[in-house]
Amino acid sequence: MTAMPIPSPCRAPFRNLSRFLIRVMSPILALALLAGCAGAPPVPAREAGFSLPRQLHVVQTAAGQPALDLLLVAQREGPSLRWSLFDPMGVPQARQMLERGQWRNDGFLRPNAQARDLFAALVFSWTPETELDAAYGAGSWRASVAADGTAQRELLEQGRARWTVRWRQPARADVFSIATADGVTWTVTPLKELP
Numbered sequence: 001m002t003a004m005p006i007p008s009p010c011r012a013p014f015r016n017l018s019r020f021l022i023r024v025m026s027p028i029l030a031l032a033l034l035a036g037c038a039g040a041p042p043v044p045a046r047e048a049g050f051s052l053p054r055q056l057h058v059v060q061t062a063a064g065q066p067a068l069d070l071l072l073v074a075q076r077e078g079p080s081l082r083w084s085l086f087d088p089m090g091v092p093q094a095r096q097m098l099e100r101g102q103w104r105n106d107g108f109l110r111p112n113a114q115a116r117d118l119f120a121a122l123v124f125s126w127t128p129e130t131e132l133d134a135a136y137g138a139g140s141w142r143a144s145v146a147a148d149g150t151a152q153r154e155l156l157e158q159g160r161a162r163w164t165v166r167w168r169q170p171a172r173a174d175v176f177s178i179a180t181a182d183g184v185t186w187t188v189t190p191l192k193e194l195p
Helices: 007-037 115-124 129-136
Strands: 052-064 065-077 080-088 092-101 101-103 141-145 149-155 160-167 177-182 183-190
Touching: 065 115, 080 115, 092 115, 101 115, 115 160, 115 177, 115 183, 129 141, 129 149, 129 177
Parallel strands: none
Antiparallel strands: 052 065, 052 183, 065 080, 080 092, 092 101, 141 149, 149 160, 160 177, 177 183
């Protein structure tokens, strides 16, 4: 028994459909890939001089949403920085590695863009002011002190603040808040170690 050939008129719609999909979907896919790259948080051009490991309590707030308590651990592992974010029950929410200026997932958790943004904002917050020009570029940040003594630092993107870091008590450099351009605020305090 021989296979019956498909007549040529039947193949024509599939050929046209495949051409259409390639012509329309290729630019859409390319734009989606570029959009993903454009949203990546900035990382310093060189490693900043801040001490690790750190264990933090982070409270995330946003308009119309309940406050979210999180625990964060940042530590060095060879040339990389490992970032782990947990809910109060200890369930991992995000694990990322910052390696040679690139973020990558660590483990089997799905990517968490908001956590990656928090991690990158913490790197900016902890970078000593004297190293910011070398790490992020001159003119890409600004620092000020308000009349009430609140110290403030902003990372700029296209002239607008991506992150605004505020230290209400400049003597306590380990307690601060980070406000994002999209309305999320993270309040960061060190975890207290129990004896």
